[in-house]
Amino acid sequence: MLIRQAFRYRLQPTSEQRHQLAVQFGHVRHTYNWALARRQDHYKATGQTLPFYALKREVTALKVDPTHSWLKEADSQVLQAKVEDLEKAYKGFFERGTGFPHFKAKKDRQSIRYPQRFRFKDNRIYLPKVGWVRAIFHREMVGTPKNVTISKTPAGDYYASIQCEREIESPVHIGPAVGIDVGLTDLAVLSTGEKIPHPKHLRTAEKKLTRLQRSLSRKVKGSKNREKARILVARQHEHVANGRRDTLHKLSDRLTHEFGTIRMENLNIRGMLKNHKLAKGVADSGWGTLVTFCRYKAEWRGGVVEQIGHFYPSTKTCHVCAYKNDALTLKDREWTCPQCGTVHDRDVNAARVILGAPTMGAVVPVAASARTSVPPGRRNVKPVEKPSDAKASCPRAGFVEAGSPVLCKAG
Secondary structure (H helix, E strand, O other): OEEEEEEEEEEEOOHHHHHHHHHHHHHHHHHHHHHHHHHHHHHHHHOOOOOHHHHHHHHHHHOOOHHHHHHHHOOHHHHHHHHHHHHHHHHHHHHHOOOOOOOOOOOOOEEEEEOOOOEEEOOEEEEOOOEEEEEEOOOOEEEEEEEEEEEEOOOOOEEEEEEEEEEOOOOOOOOOEEEEEEOOOEEEEEOOOOEEEOOOHHHHHHHHHHHHHHHHHHOOOOOHHHHHHHHHHHHHHHHHHHHHHHHHHHHHHHHHHHOOEEEEEOOOHHHHOOOOOOHHHHHHHOHHHHHHHHHHHHHHOOOEEEEEOOOOOOOOEOOOOOOEOOOOOOOOOEEEOOOOOOEEEHHHHHHHHHHHOOOOOEOOOHHHHHHHOOOHHHOOOOOOOOOOOOOOOOOOOOEEEOOOOEEEOOO
């Protein structure tokens, strides 16, 4: 089985390299915004979508235009890669109902992607137009590097995400099945009776975040002290996000190792976020991310992730006799089945019901579903464009070219 896996490493660019990366980020952002405006104007004038390859040719010709000759400072391939990102955003809007592409701002996440011509040597990565940048290879990088994405966080840190392709055996997981009920009191409750406590990363950091935000609000806009305060707030938010991601990675890794079939509820997370009493806890839980992590890890290990419909009454149904208790309220953490007399823990019972409930089917990889599935609300609808006014271990002495198979070890 051919898979792609990303390896993320911290970069330590010099001040000159930071400047060059800022040039790349700015030129790529301008190209993306120009291409988006060009597509919108073309549709407004002709009623037709501007073809993808025609747009790529226009971007290439744009660098010859005297008013845009400064685009030559950027690597040509990172500009073309951003046009490809715009095409993916349009396809996501038409095929999967994601948000319409929006114009990028300097305050947004900054990133560029090199599809080739990057190289590795010792503990450095060569990036066209930037040079050899020092990297911290803290883990092995296995496979054939296909592309490198350089990103800058709001706190000013730089990272390189290297996507590698490799062949693995197609295993068959012989482990048992498990039902999982996620919640706000406990992050996950297994049908085995185990309860995994909720770490509540955001709630834990709220007091410090409040203090930092108040300090930021008192600073004069445009001052150096305000920028320092902004970085402190950004670092604290990154600390919360990293802790949440680490928890979900460890939990999904354990679940996919121990169980061959994982059954979960298909929750309407977007709808739950509209409830202002639950939104912060739901966002802090990362349920959607947990499903995503379990999905690809189970696929690598021969397992499967299945989901039941979110309207299925898993909480109100007795897992012993299938009696439905319509009188159950949210405050009832334990209840006794009137039909069979079984005393239920609310969450454990729900997990056991999920284990035996009718499934919606195995969750397929995103790449495959994106090609074939169309949301019900968008079927039989003619696609139209939105109006323009719409809101590697690198051996110590070795040298590895992009696209060559490597077994990278921390340099």
